[in-house]
Amino acid sequence: MKILGLTGSIGMGKSTVAGMFEEAGVPVFDADAAVHALQGPGGALVERIEAEFPGTTGAAGVDRGQLGQRVLGDKAALARLEAIVHPAVAEMRKAFLEQHKDAPLIVFDIPLLFEKGGAGGLDAVAVVSAPAEVQRARVLARPGMTPEKFAYILGLQMPDAEKRQRADHVIDTGVSHEETRVQVRQLIACLLDRKER
Template sequence: MTILGLTGSIGMGKSTVAAMFADAGVPVFDADATVHQLQGPGGALLVAIEARFPGTTGVEGVDRAALGRVVLGDDAAMRALEAIVHPAVRAERAAFLDRHADAPLVVFDIPLLFETGGKRAVDQVVVVSARPEVQRARTLARPGMTPEKFDAILARQMPDAEKRARADWVIPTDVSLDDTRAQVARVIACTRAAQRR
């Protein structure tokens, strides 16, 4: 099995590329979706998060806006949250690998792959990238996003240029969907060809 780590900064189009891998038949572990599940209604992390950050959870799960106000810009609070979330995500990822043990290729969709040391868990890294003005426009179009929040999120992420420099593959998303899909197909084909050698 080859494990591709898929990453990219906020607004780069990573979810679109992950869906393209899935459409091509490659199993994809979505770290963000896993976090949403763990923090959603009845989620396994609610008790621990509420104990550490009182008033940030309810019947609908974690109140992401309230939690964001507490942890964004506070390194100690962010580390405390990560200490709750990351071990649970790793356990879910291990279960995913067990379910797909026979797959020749899988993708770990991990937004903070480099920032959290996730590179050690993958064989190759795919970075999704777009021009800064495209990234900003996409991100600010999201509900509830503000320029200040965008800047705070970017400050916690490795710069795009550094991610691209560390990548085995870079997939652009500021091109047509067909062009992006062709790049995804190229990564899959090259990876499978390397496995046969």
């Protein structure tokens, strides 16, 4: 089995690319989705997060807006939250690996792969990237997003140019979906050492 780490900064189209891997039959472990499940209604981490950050949960699980306000800009609070979340996500990833142990290729979709040192145990890393103006337009079109919030998030992420440099593969999403899909199919073929049909 080969394990590909998939990463990319906010607004680069990583979720779209992860979907293209799934369409091609490659199992994808989505770290963000795992976090949502752990923090959603009845999620395994809701009680622990409420104990650490009182008033941030309710019937719908963790109120991500409330929790975000508590930890954004507070490195110590963010570290406390990560100490709760990261081990639980690692357990889910282990279970996913076991479930798909016969797959020739799997993808770990990890937003902060380089920032949080998540490249261990991966055979290769692919970065999803688009021109800065495309990224900005995509992000600012999101509900509730402001230029200030976007700038803050970018400040937490490694610059795109550095990610591209550190990656084994770059998937360009500043082109049409079909052109991106072709890149994904070519990468799968390359990783599995077979000719693209």
